[in-house]
Amino acid sequence: MSAAASPVPAAPSGSPLSYLNAERGLLSWLTTVDHKRIGLMYLVSTLFFFLLAGLMAIALRVELWTPQGDVFDPDTYNKLFTLHGGLMVFAFIIPSIPASLGNFLVPLMVGAKDVAFPKLNLWSFYIYILGALVLLGAIFGGAMDTGWTFYVPYSTAPSKAGPGIVFSLIGVFILGFSSILTGLNFIVTVHKMRAPGLTWMRLPLFLWAIYATAIIQVLATPVLAITLLLLVLERWFGVGVFDAALGGDPVLFQHFFWFYSHPAVYIMILPAFGVISEVIAVHSRKRIFGYKAIVYSSLAIAFFGFLVWGHHMFLSGQSGIASTIFSFLTFAVAVPTAIKVFSWLATMYKGSIAWTTPMLYALSFMGMFTIGGLTGVFLGALAVDVHLHDTYFVVGHFHYVMVGGTVISFIAGLYHWWPKMGGRMYSEFWSRTACAVVFIGFNLTFVSQLVMGSKGMPRRYASYDSVSPALQETFQFWHQLSTTGSMILGIGFFMVAGTLIWAWVKGPRASGNPWMGLTLEWETTSPPDQHNFAAVPAVRRGPYDYV
Amino acid sequence: MSAHEAVEHHGDDDHHHHEHRLRPEEWPSEPMVGVASAGKVGMWWFLLSDALMFAGFLLAYGILRGGSEIWTCTQELVEAGKCLAPVCSDFAMSLGAQCQENGRFLEEPALGINFTAGLTFLLICSSVTMVLALSYCKEGDRKNTVKYLAITTAGGILFLCGQWYEYFGLFGFPGLIESGLAFGHSSYATTFFLITSFHGMHVFSGVVYLAITTWQASKGRFDDGYTSEVEILGLFWHFVDLIWILVFTFIYLVPNEHGV
Numbered sequence: 001m002s003a004a005a006s007p008v009p010a011a012p013s014g015s016p017l018s019y020l021n022a023e024r025g026l027l028s029w030l031t032t033v034d035h036k037r038i039g040l041m042y043l044v045s046t047l048f049f050f051l052l053a054g055l056m057a058i059a060l061r062v063e064l065w066t067p068q069g070d071v072f073d074p075d076t077y078n079k080l081f082t083l084h085g086g087l088m089v090f091a092f093i094i095p096s097i098p099a100s101l102g103n104f105l106v107p108l109m110v111g112a113k114d115v116a117f118p119k120l121n122l123w124s125f126y127i128y129i130l131g132a133l134v135l136l137g138a139i140f141g142g143a144m145d146t147g148w149t150f151y152v153p154y155s156t157a158p159s160k161a162g163p164g165i166v167f168s169l170i171g172v173f174i175l176g177f178s179s180i181l182t183g184l185n186f187i188v189t190v191h192k193m194r195a196p197g198l199t200w201m202r203l204p205l206f207l208w209a210i211y212a213t214a215i216i217q218v219l220a221t222p223v224l225a226i227t228l229l230l231l232v233l234e235r236w237f238g239v240g241v242f243d244a245a246l247g248g249d250p251v252l253f254q255h256f257f258w259f260y261s262h263p264a265v266y267i268m269i270l271p272a273f274g275v276i277s278e279v280i281a282v283h284s285r286k287r288i289f290g291y292k293a294i295v296y297s298s299l300a301i302a303f304f305g306f307l308v309w310g311h312h313m314f315l316s317g318q319s320g321i322a323s324t325i326f327s328f329l330t331f332a333v334a335v336p337t338a339i340k341v342f343s344w345l346a347t348m349y350k351g352s353i354a355w356t357t358p359m360l361y362a363l364s365f366m367g368m369f370t371i372g373g374l375t376g377v378f379l380g381a382l383a384v385d386v387h388l389h390d391t392y393f394v395v396g397h398f399h400y401v402m403v404g405g406t407v408i409s410f411i412a413g414l415y416h417w418w419p420k421m422g423g424r425m426y427s428e429f430w431s432r433t434a435c436a437v438v439f440i441g442f443n444l445t446f447v448s449q450l451v452m453g454s455k456g457m458p459r460r461y462a463s464y465d466s467v468s469p470a471l472q473e474t475f476q477f478w479h480q481l482s483t484t485g486s487m488i489l490g491i492g493f494f495m496v497a498g499t500l501i502w503a504w505v506k507g508p509r510a511s512g513n514p515w516m517g518l519t520l521e522w523e524t525t526s527p528p529d530q531h532n533f534a535a536v537p538a539v540r541r542g543p544y545d546y547v
Numbered sequence: 548m549s550a551h552e553a554v555e556h557h558g559d560d561d562h563h564h565h566e567h568r569l570r571p572e573e574w575p576s577e578p579m580v581g582v583a584s585a586g587k588v589g590m591w592w593f594l595l596s597d598a599l600m601f602a603g604f605l606l607a608y609g610i611l612r613g614g615s616e617i618w619t620c621t622q623e624l625v626e627a628g629k630c631l632a633p634v635c636s637d638f639a640m641s642l643g644a645q646c647q648e649n650g651r652f653l654e655e656p657a658l659g660i661n662f663t664a665g666l667t668f669l670l671i672c673s674s675v676t677m678v679l680a681l682s683y684c685k686e687g688d689r690k691n692t693v694k695y696l697a698i699t700t701a702g703g704i705l706f707l708c709g710q711w712y713e714y715f716g717l718f719g720f721p722g723l724i725e726s727g728l729a730f731g732h733s734s735y736a737t738t739f740f741l742i743t744s745f746h747g748m749h750v751f752s753g754v755v756y757l758a759i760t761t762w763q764a765s766k767g768r769f770d771d772g773y774t775s776e777v778e779i780l781g782l783f784w785h786f787v788d789l790i791w792i793l794v795f796t797f798i799y800l801v802p803n804e805h806g807v
Contacts, residue, residue, distance in 0.1 A: 116585040116589065117585070117589065180596055184589055184592050184593060184596070185589075187588070187589075187592050188585050188588045188589045191581075191585075191588050192581075192583075192584075192585040192588060193585070218592050218593075218595065218596045219595060219596060219599055220599075221596070222596050222597065222599040222600040222603065223599055223600070223602075225600060226600050226603040226604055226607075227603070230607065230741075233737075233741070237730065237731040237737075238731060239730070239731045239734075239737040239741075240731075240733065240734050240737060241611065241734065241737065247611075247615065247733070247734055248611070248734070249610060249611065249614060252607060252610055252611070256603065256607070259603075
């Protein structure tokens with residue numbers, strides 16, 4: 001938080017009064033109910049956990065450079081990948097776009113002064129901080145070694161992990177409430193706070209995406225909450241809900257967990273779709289193709305997302321008929337997703353495309369997310385999944401969607417709205433360079449994982465020296481490629497951070513509307529006034545009616 | 548495009564620093580936005596979220612119960628050697644539980660339907676008084692609003708007392724814990740305590756919420772005709788009531804085919 005706050009007083013004298021300097025001092029930040037400041041505080045905190053969990057990923061990749069388990073003992077390795085996954089999913093990706101960009105942009109885009117419940121908004125930030133710290137603090141209780149999915153019986157077996165597992169579960173439980181409250185706030189804001197003339201069908205697509213996300217946050221997260229609660233009770237009291245030895249049902253845990261966690265991947269990717277819709281329309285200067293199709297496909301994804309959880313359990317003793325139905329429903333999700341990708345492509349067709357950094361990220365998103373989505377179809381196919389289940393193919397697929405999809409579009413959104421947030425422009429040359437480094441590093445890291453996974457390399461193994469020498473050599477080749485890629489990717493992310501920090505502190509001043517966007521956030525100053533708009537804005541056209 | 552013309556753009560200097568935050572419904576009206584207050588929309592979505600929590604609990608209960616060989620460990624089943632009665636905990640013994648010489652209860656008790664049916668009726672009545680309170684509030688009748696809000700609060704408190712009696716017993720009558728329903732001993736006991744206490748926490752929150760609103764009403768907060776906050780409280784209270792009817796049906800009324 002202070003990292004975001006400190007550059008502000010350093011701004012040269014005569015800088016216009018904005019939300020950044022209207023009130024001064026650390027306390028004015030910590031007690032603020034301004035959605036823009038809360039958005040920035042979320043940004044800094046989520047990126048801190050991204051950094052932390054990213055460094056853990058590098059450590060994991062280093063371990064896999066050689067087939068032997070030589071850097072970490074298997075126990076530490078298990079704890080590392082678990083913490084990497086847990087922090088990335090619950091403390092970074094889920095809150096990333098909605099809580100930072102969403103908090104900053106939702107009231108601006110609807111033309112309001114703030115979200116519907118500003119104090120609740122600050123509460124959800126502190127609940128987030130508490131949850132993330134408890135999750136991280138589990139290290140001191142022996143951490144957790146179950147994988148981020150907390151599967152029973154790993155999580156119920158009397159393990160060496162001590163209280164670490166319970167700490168982690170409680171941390172995620174708390175984080176869930178932050179997510180619910182943020183989602184609730186956004187839903188009500190979109191329902192009730194729209195400026196005159198901003199009808200549902202004039203909403204920017206980013207708002208539609210956040211709205212669809214919020215519905216999932218509000219409806220799916222409570223199920224995770226009770227699942228984790230039951231798991232904690234199972235560990236403490238042996239209540240016999242999930243533990244088969246006590247008459248419980250371990251598959252019930254998987255059902256409950258994925259009832260939340262599959263919709264949760266749409267919590268992670270839908271906001272990314274929103275960012276990409278904005279970036280592509282604005283930087284192609286063209287009316288978005290298929291506005292309504294994109295809107296309804298967002299809602300369709302939110303709806304179908306609730307009906308596909310069983311595809312995580314093809315090999316968990318689920319009945320054949322259930323698996324078949326889940327498999328077909330999974331394919332059904334590909335339809336609205338493809339509608340979006342084709343709409344973006346058609347938007348770019350004959351547009352005046354500006355090759356700005358946000359646009360470059362949007363383009364890399366389209367390629368990488370498509371790979372992520374299509375590999376998902378492989379995994380949704382029953383027979384193929386038997387072969388690929390629990391291999392690096394799954395890891396590759398997941399990272400193509402989460403990093404190639406969400407993180408890349410998060411960065412696209414940061415560059416796109418950075419002039420609005422900080423009032424200053426980034427260096428186009430260095431930002432494009434960083435984009436290229438990220439693109440190369442990312443693909444090197446995760447294409448290798450897709451390949452080695454299809455060759456049979458299982459996930460979550462600290463060593464792979466027990467297979468035949470020929471296979472060992474193959475695996476090692478791809479692992480080394482992947483590790484090299486992860487280093488490049490890491491450098492790329494640091495370059496991104498460098499360009500953004502430089503822009504915030506030293507970049508040239510940006511105008512109120514550097515991209516000539518038509519949505520409401522561009523109608524106010526950069527950075528916006530504390531109260532967003534001098535007068536209530538009126539909307540008389542669609543969000544992408546370029547002439 | 549001229550993205551990089553970093554033009555310093557000073558906006559209008561007449562920034563209005565509004566001291567008074569508008570209530571969302573005072574925002575310029577828009578036909579598509581509707582008339583429900585932000586708080587009401589928020590409460591509805593919160594209740595949906597909360598409903599999914601109960602749905603999860605009840606589903607877990609249904610799956611565990613449907614998949615179990617023996618759900619309630621009755622005395623006949625204990626004597627037939629089909630299951631072991633719960634271990635007498637120190638806590639239960641301090642309540643005066645009747646234990647066998649082997650340190651176990653005689654059986655797992657069945658749930659008393661009649662008494663809890665009375666509690667259910669009480670909760671439904673408190674929903675009626677809640678409706679009356681809101682209706683008087685809308686008429687601007689402060690005295691009757693406070694009266695019926697207070698009666699509703701009392702209904703909630705009585706329900707909690709009933710639940711206390713059911714768990715721990717009162718006036719020498721044994722509670723379920725004393726009779727052998729031991730949390731953690733069986734899925735039957737665990738799900739019973741989890742779900743009913745989770746609901747009980749909702750009733751408790753509702754009682755606190757009701758008490759605060761009653762106090763506010765007595766101070767004349769709703770005399771200006773802005774009654775949305777009472778209506779929102781009503782939504783929550785009716786929801787807690789509705790959930791109880793589901794809990795009562797599934798936990799108490801569904802007959803025990805395996806056990807008896």
